Ligand SMILES: NC(=O)C1=CN([C@@H]2O[C@H](COP(=O)(O)OP(=O)(O)OC[C@H]3O[C@@H](n4cnc5c(N)ncnc54)[C@H](OP(=O)(O)O)[C@@H]3O)[C@@H](O)[C@H]2O)C=CC1
């Protein structure tokens with residue numbers, strides 16, 4: 001990319017125009033740099049025949065369409081992949097995945113039909129000129145049909161593709177499908193994880209993409225950053241006086257960030273075996289949550305200020321020691337014909353991360369993720385230190401814990417010791433509970449992808465991973481990953497449907513976590 005064109009694109013991305021797109025995010029009110037534009041918008045889903053496109057990308061686009069964020073007079077959606085399909089063939093593939101519970105209503109069917117009519121399919125390969133020339137022609141036809149002025153149209157390319165084809169696809173987009181940006185138009189690309197396999201491959205990929213697009217045009221998506229309770233973390237920490245004095249090594253003993261799934265790698269064994277649970281979940285999703293839980297307050301909500309703080313925090317993470325890691329592999333994992341018979345790939349991992357900074361020195365952060373476990377949930381568990389001077393002799397009952405349940409049943413609850421109601425002066429464990437289903441009845445929590453795609457259209461990179469952030473994330477995990485790849489660390493077998501290897505619980509208690517016995521939080525029912 002010529003430098004003048006590159007700077008022109010940056011400039012156009014910071015234009016602020018009036019918009020027909022709805023905008024109600026609080027970041028808009030607090031001096032966000034996100035753009036508000038109108039004009040022709042072409043959304044291109046590359047890999048449209050695939051699993052992610054069908055299950056996440058098209059449904060997210062449909063929900064945005066239903067809410068009026070993708071006005072039919074401005075927006076057209078293109079699916080692109082190698083598979084030979086007609087427009088109707090693609091529509092039939094995705095139709096059944098668009099519902100969110102109200103499928104029976106005629107209003108819903110009407111919305112589905114209108115949405116599907118906005119979709120066109122173009123077939124072509126990922127590295128040949130013809131397919132992308134054809135794609136450009138179709139996009140241009142759409143832009144002309146909307147009387148869009150050259151230079152004012154917007155083109156969003158969503159790469160729902162294996163990362164191995166990112167470089168060739170990006171080259172083709174750059175060569176054939178770029179938009180002029182002189183009237184505020186833009187070209188943006190969204191790339192999925194896994195972004196590389198280790199530090200050097202990620203850096204190589206970043207360099208390849210960096211030659212073609214500038215950082216303002218690249219949206220590295222991590223869908224955990226679009227989850228409601230993840231988006232709430234900065235508000236919770238920095239808009240509540242209550243937490244400010246408590247959120248540090250003086251008060252907090254340990255923090256867990258946990259991801260559990262109650263199913264295995266079904267249907268994705270080939271992909272998973274190459275990557276494993278650390279690359280699939282911990283290095284990206286859990287690490288992003290970790291940043292938001294522990295980073296310092298950004299000077300504003302501008303995307304660069306937030307991402308600067310994340311990078312600074314990640315740079316203070318100490319190298320991970322082998323004795324701070326437990327790996328597991330569920331029994332039966334290798335029965336999948338797409339998985340190597342002598343696979344050393346972990347499907348479970350617990351890693352204790354330690355921070356070298358003033359706030360967190362000595363506080364272990366325990367990142368845990370596993371497939372084929374006994375439940376499906378993701379949560380953050382902040383365990384406070386014991387109360388000094390235990391006059392109620394209640395220490396053994398449990399410590400205060402602040403739990404943020406990301407999914408399912410979004411909630412925040414604080415485990416407290418209270419007086420047992422009645423005549424006796426005895427204590428029990430209870431909770432202050434904010435359960436979203438109960439507190440926000442009738443409010444639909446948007447899907448992560450829905451929010452993040454809207455951000456890409458608005459040009460808000462706050463919830464996307466910056467290149468230097470990605471680099472530090474890989475720096476933290478690459479030495480450990482290489483030791484696993486070389487077979488120096490081996491996963492311990494565990495039974496599907498269990499808690500994972502018992503060694504992980506032993507590591508947890510070595511790190512200082514004290515389990516509360518005889519208490520369990522039950523999500524309130526309506
Ligand atoms: N599926 C999921 O739940 C999630 C996926 N992701 C990420 O999203 C991206 C897409 O995932 P997913 O949809 O599952 O992937 P798929 O394996 O379904 O691939 C998507 C499409 O890419 C094309 N494709 C597949 N393999 C190759 C190949 N080796 N070379 C060229 N083209 C290929 C196929 O289209 P055709 O042959 O028609 O061209 C396929 O339909 C990946 O980066 C993945 O890691 C991230 C989070 C969750």
Ligand SMILES: O=C1O[C@H](COP(=O)(O)O)[C@@H](O)[C@H](O)[C@H]1O
Nearest residue numbers: 193223261280281285378407448
């Ligand atoms: O990125 C991925 O995430 C899913 C879990 O996402 P969730 O939103 O359902 O928690 C995981 O199943 C998959 O292995 C991984 O690639």
